[in-house]
């Protein structure tokens with residue numbers, strides 16, 4: 093019979109109490125593990141978001157917001173000004189176009205519901221988004237919500253039945269191989285457009301858009317009767333983002349007949365540290381009355397609220413860990429007091445102090461092992477929910493400033509508990525860009541996916557560390573018990 | 583050889599001081615079988631605990647083969663209890679959730695005896711104290727008082743100690759089993775040169791010992807040979 097076997101035996105001596113202790117420990121350990129998982133997942137995501145958007149600034153015309161338009165368009169001269177700002181490593185201009193299916197546009201014009209030519213349906217005052225016709229059909233149906241939005245813009249008091257609308261297709265002329273938020277394009281087939289600062293009859297299509305129109309590499313389509321060839325396909329990760337195509341910047345400017353005008357500029361700063369300074373420098377160089385400078389995908393508020401989730405979860409992890417340690421400490425102190433006489437017997441028959449101490453530490457670890465097993469099971473079920481709950485409550489508090497994104501995140505968080513519960517996004521039509529949504533849904537996938545065995549193992553190692561510390565105190569107390577205890581009564 | 587010099591143990595209970603061991607001195611040669619008799623509360627168990635290094639004397643000293651217990655650090659005292667002493671407690675003091683076998687093997691485990699050897703020796707010892715084989719693997723708290731007493735004796739013999747201190751080892755046994763235990767102890771002193779000090783109320787047992795002591799109010803006196811009838 094070894095020390096370990098005796099420890100296991102002792103741990104099970106009072107089964108009811110052992111079960112109670114294990115249950116209490118499981119709660120504390122489960123909570124600690126869940127918090128650690130949440131902390132790790134959120135931490136990884138914050139890092140990822142920072143890495144991807146950290147050094148990118150977006151410059152939009154002052155007063156302008158996506159396709160809603162407003163303000164004076166940006167110019168190539170401003171791009172040159174921006175490029176000259178210290179610490180700016182690159183400036184990529186974009187020119188956004190809205191494409192409508194030619195046949196659909198004609199049908200609408202015929203039925204009299206179409207606004208006058210030049211007035212974009214979605215952007216009555218649109219200056220930096222020009223609506224053009226195309227042979228392509230959009231990959232997304234407008235759906236109820238989209239249809240309602242478009243009807244509200246395009247019709248007043250008409251009683252004719254609404255024709256089926258599809259969403260416009262976003263065409264963006266870009267000065268580099270990045271998407272409209274500055275992220276490198278993921279080309280899944282074919283090639284890029286080569287020199288993005290020269291005119292080209294090639295285009296990059298989103299995967300779903302190409303599929304919808306039965307286009308492959310080398311196929312052709314038209315924009316305003318001009319023929320383009322599909323050079324490559326890209327996958328942006330979101331349905332909305334894939335209902336888009338990219339041209340080179342000069343091509344888009346020529347097609348839109350707006351040479352030298354830019355919808356936005358994607359400015360890459362050389363390092364995270366210089367971001368604030370570069371932002372201020374850009375604002376003063378371009379003038380805040382002419383240009384709005386925003387950080388990357390505008391996720392900084394999400395990043396900062398995620399940062400506080402990370403802190404909260406870490407504090408909770410440490411607190412739960414400390415609680416587990418305290419439980420062990422108190423239980424073992426109680427056990428040592430209860431077994432004073434037995435410890436006296438062991439000493440009387442010549443057991444060294446360290447053997448007795450070891451037996452008690454091992455007994456504590458047996459309890460912790462059982463608590464960890466149950467706790468890890470609890471944590472693996474609860475951590476996704478806990479992480480989601482933390483994120484949704486936290487982003488709701490910042491929702492006042494980031495309404496769209498906060499709500500989207502909360503929606504996604506709610507859906508995370510059930511795989512495939514994507515009900516938080518009503519087709520994505522309500523928002524000007526698919527990226528915040530994409531970011532939020534990616535965030536949640538990674539939060540739930542991160543309940544990895546590695547993190548759980550690290551957490552359990554920490555629990556055992558704390559348990560050893562907690563058990564050491566009572567184990568050392570056993571050294572003070574004298575063998576003469578054997579002669580005392582119970 | 584064990585040499586006891588002016589041993590005193592006092593307890594303070596309230597404002598009174600009691601002296602269960604009051605200036606006790608004696609010498610036991612190696613291999614002696616000795617007995618102590620005395621009324622309940624006369625201090626027999628207290629004296630035995632001092633000899634077994636379970637307790638520390640108020641004054642005086644015990645010398646084991648010339649080495650003073652009073653001068654030993656705690657670690658050495660533990661080693662002394664483990665290697666040199668076999669203690670049979672008046673209340674047995676076995677570990678209740680272990681089997682008889684495991685209880686007997688415990689002192690050997692502390693002494694670093696190999697597992698297979700431990701098991702073999704424990705089986706032999708339990709056989710010697712006449713514990714039924716099927717009861718050897720039974721948990722202690724499912725054994726009778728007499729059975730527990732015999733397991734306690736077997737445990738005391740586990741590490742082949744030079745000195746056995748037995749506090750009423752036959753108190754819970756029937757006459758026949760008691761006689762067997764007495765025979766076992768005297769054969770140990772005879773054949774293995776083990777010094778044995780037995781506390782007993784049993785006159786038959788006391789009469790079979792080489793030397794007989796009587797403890798009265800903390801004072802030890804030796805009975806002349808065959809004086810007890």
Ligand SMILES: Nc1ncnc2c1ncn2[C@@H]1O[C@H](COP(=O)(O)OP(=O)(O)OP(=O)(O)O)[C@@H](O)[C@H]1O
Pocket residue numbers: 593594595600602620621622623624625626627628629672
């Ligand atoms: N820790 C203690 N504190 C106070 N008094 C004690 C303590 N231990 C023993 N005594 C007292 O010392 C006296 C001797 O006790 P001891 O146990 O040695 O008697 P004993 O001779 O073994 O008696 P018995 O034959 O009943 O076992 C008793 O009066 C007892 O109450």
Ligand SMILES: [Mg+2]
Pocket residue numbers: 626627628672749
């Ligand atoms: Mg006694």
